[in-house]
Amino acid sequence: MSREILKFILSCNICQKSKVKQHAPYRMLQPIPILSQLFKVISMDFIPDMPESQGFNNIVVTVDKLTKYLNIIPCCTKINENKVAKPIFKHIFAQYGLP
DSSP, X not given: OHHHXXXXXXXXXXXXXXXXXXXXXXXXXXXXXXXXXXTSSEEEEEEOSOOOBTTBOEEEEEEETTTOOEEEEEEOSSOOHXXXXXXXXXXXIHHXXXX
16 A cells, blocks of 8 residues: 555655755756866875774875876874874875975
8 A cells, every 4th residue: 555655646746746845956067177287186085994904904095086096095093184194295295296
């Protein structure tokens, strides 16, 4: 019976018009700017709770948005922004320059 009710609600024109909209308002699409410099925009992610190796149990993964070049930097789970910034500067900005 519940399947039949769901089927009726999904096919009922009045039910579809009276439902509350669940999405954000539509907007005009905005083009993604084309990048021209390596490592101008990078994305970062953390992979925590890895098996400990040489005192590290976390991985910082950075990806360059232009070339999709991947950097994997080992670190510890208990870190703050200063301890994350140092390896980023050492492994990325020291090699490729500041964006």
